[in-house]
Amino acid sequence: MWQPRRVVRWVLLGLLASLVELALLRGLVEGLLWPLPLATVVAAEVLIICKFLVNDRFVFGYPWPNLTRLVRYHGASAGALIVYWVVLNALSLFGGVAYVAAFVIGTAAAFTWSLITNFVWVWEQHNLPKGPAGYAQSQPYHTRELSRGE
DSSP, X not given: OOOHHHHHHHHHHHHHHHHHHHHHHHIIIIISOOOHHHHHHHHHXXXXXXXXXXXXXXXXXXXSOOHHHHHHHHHHHHHHHHHHHHHHHIIIIISOOOHHHHHHHHHHHHHHHHHHHIIIIITOOTTSXXXXXXXXXXXXXXXXXXXXXX
């Protein structure tokens, strides 16, 4: 499960998603004048759903998302969201740190939580046949061929 290629894809997706989330957060805070605590939750939730769909398909190779993985991912993301929200808001509102800098620190803390929970729990492959070393064999990434008209 901890294949280097998967980890690199997961990290790159996370970095890109963080930039998109920061842009959304700035739009909500500076453009729409939403309070920071509400804006952080909304921006994070939008990205949680988007990241699940992309991770499920392009990082872990599942052709279609399923409810079990979505529920696990959302649970893991809720934990990361709590870490992110507490760090960002505590640093910004009580520590005097600019919210953009607090965003970076909160994101780094949540990143660590997410890396562990995503690879160990959400996309674990405990039901797959075991390889010679006793680890689950990864499923190959397949794409189906489209028939005419699709």
